[in-house]
Amino acid sequence: MATLADTGLAFTTLPHPAPASDEQRAAVLANPGFGSHFTDHMVVIEWSEGTGWHDATLGPRGPLALDPAAAVLHYAQEIFEGLKAYVQADGSVSLFRPEANARRFNDSARRLAMPELPEALFIEAIERLVRADRGWIPEGEGASLYLRPFMIATEAFLGVRPAKSYKFIVIASPAGNYFKSGSPAVSIWVSDYVRAAPGGTGAAKCGGNYAASLVPQGEAIARGHDQVVFLDAVERKWIEELGGMNLYFVFADGTLLTPELTGTILPGITRDSLLTLAREEGLQVIEGRYSMDEWRADTASGKLLETFACGTAAVVTPVGKVCGHDGDFEIGTGGPGQLTQKLKARLVAIQRGQESDTHGWVRKIA
Ligand code: PLP
Ligand code: COI
Numbered sequence: 001m002a003t004l005a006d007t008g009l010a011f012t013t014l015p016h017p018a019p020a021s022d023e024q025r026a027a028v029l030a031n032p033g034f035g036s037h038f039t040d041h042m043v044v045i046e047w048s049e050g051t052g053w054h055d056a057t058l059g060p061r062g063p064l065a066l067d068p069a070a071a072v073l074h075y076a077q078e079i080f081e082g083l084k085a086y087v088q089a090d091g092s093v094s095l096f097r098p099e100a101n102a103r104r105f106n107d108s109a110r111r112l113a114m115p116e117l118p119e120a121l122f123i124e125a126i127e128r129l130v131r132a133d134r135g136w137i138p139e140g141e142g143a144s145l146y147l148r149p150f151m152i153a154t155e156a157f158l159g160v161r162p163a164k165s166y167k168f169i170v171i172a173s174p175a176g177n178y179f180k181s182g183s184p185a186v187s188i189w190v191s192d193y194v195r196a197a198p199g200g201t202g203a204a205k206c207g208g209n210y211a212a213s214l215v216p217q218g219e220a221i222a223r224g225h226d227q228v229v230f231l232d233a234v235e236r237k238w239i240e241e242l243g244g245m246n247l248y249f250v251f252a253d254g255t256l257l258t259p260e261l262t263g264t265i266l267p268g269i270t271r272d273s274l275l276t277l278a279r280e281e282g283l284q285v286i287e288g289r290y291s292m293d294e295w296r297a298d299t300a301s302g303k304l305l306e307t308f309a310c311g312t313a314a315v316v317t318p319v320g321k322v323c324g325h326d327g328d329f330e331i332g333t334g335g336p337g338q339l340t341q342k343l344k345a346r347l348v349a350i351q352r353g354q355e356s357d358t359h360g361w362v363r364k365i366a
Pocket of ligand 2: 082083245
C-alpha cells in the first residue's frame with residue numbers, strides 16, 4: 001500500500017469550486033499534446049526569511065497575485081523541475097526517481113541563491129497533487145502526467161540581492177509525446193549561440209537558461225528543425241546538449257558515449273538512468289568529450305551508428321538529421337536505431353511497471 005510522504009508541515013486543502021467536467025477532462029486526455037492543458041489543482045508553499053517554509057496549500061489552480069516589483073519578474077530568480085506520474089500496468093500510479101528531482105532542485109536552489117526545500121516536502125507536495133488530480137493522468141503509449149515543480153522569488157524589491165520571500169508551486173499537465181508524432185527521428189540545428197559557460201548556471205535548472213535558448217531554438221524551428229544542439233562556450237567544438245535534452249552517441253564497436261558533466265550541462269535523470277541500464281546490457285559507456293567534427297566524420301565513416309536525445313519530456317528520441325553552417329548529415333537510416341529502441345523499451349517498461357524495478361526508481365504513490 002502506498003503511503004504519503006509526511007513532512008510534518010500541515011497542508012490546507014481548499015475545495016475546487018468548479019472542477020473540469022468528466023467530458024472536458026476526457027476531451028483533453030484523448031489528445032493531451034505537451035504542456036498546454038492543466039489539471040484542476042496546484043500546490044503552493046510559502047517561504048520567508050525568519051519563518052522558513054510555511055502555509056502549504058493544495059487548492060484550485062489559478063492565477064498568482066504577484067507584486068509587480070517581485071524579484072522573479074526582474075532578475076529571473078526562478079528554478080524548476082520536470083518529472084512524470086505514470087499509470088502502472090497494475091492500475092496504480094507511480095513517480096520515477098522523484099528523489100533525484102528533489103536533489104537536483106536543491107542543487108539549482110543553491111546556485112540561484114534560493115532556499116532549499118526538504119526533499120520529503122518536495123515529494124509530499126507532488127504526491128498530494130497527483131492524488132487530487134488522479135483522474136487527469138492519461139493512459140496509453142507515451143502518455144503520462146507531467147509535473148512541474150518550481151520556485152519563484154516573490155519579494156517586492158528592486159535591489160540586486162537574493163530575495164527574502166519565495167513561493168514553491170507544483171502544477172500538473174497531462175502529456176503525450178513531446179515531439180509531434182509521426183516523425184521517426186528528430187532533426188537538430190547546430191547553434192552558433194552558447195547556452196552555458198564555465199562558472200555559469202548551465203548545470204542548474206533555472207528559467208534563465210531557457211530564456212537564453214529561445215533565439216537559437218527559434219532559429220532551429222524557423223529552419224524546420226526540432227531542437228538545437230549547443231557546443232561548449234570556450235572552444236566552440238565539444239558537443240554539450242540540446243535545448244531541453246541530453247545526448248547519447250552509439251558506436252559500431254558497441255560503445256556508448258554521453259558528454260561528461262562539466263558544470264555547463266544539465267545532469268539529466270534520464271541520462272543517469274540510461275548509464276545504469278546500458279551498463280547492465282554489457283555495453284561500455286563513456287562519459288567524455290565528443291566534438292562536432294568527430295560526430296560528422298564518424299557518421300560518414302560508419303563508426304557512429306546512432307544518436308539519441310533523452311530527457312523526461314522527450315524520453316528517448318532518435319536524432320536523424322544534423323544541420324549547421326558547416327553542412328548537414330544524416331545519421332544511420334534517419335530513423336530509430338536498434339540500441340536506441342532497446343534502451344528506450346527498457347526504460348519505459350521500468351517507468352510503467354511492466355518490468356521489475358531492481359534499482360528502487362519507481363515510487364508508488366496511489
Ligand atoms: N538538458 C536540459 C537542458 C533539460 O532541460 C532537460 C530536461 O529536463 C534534460 C537535459 C534532461 O533531464 P531529465 O532527464 O532529468 O529530464
Ligand atoms: C523536461 O524534460 O522535463 C524538460 O524540462 C525539458 C523541457 C520541456 C524544458
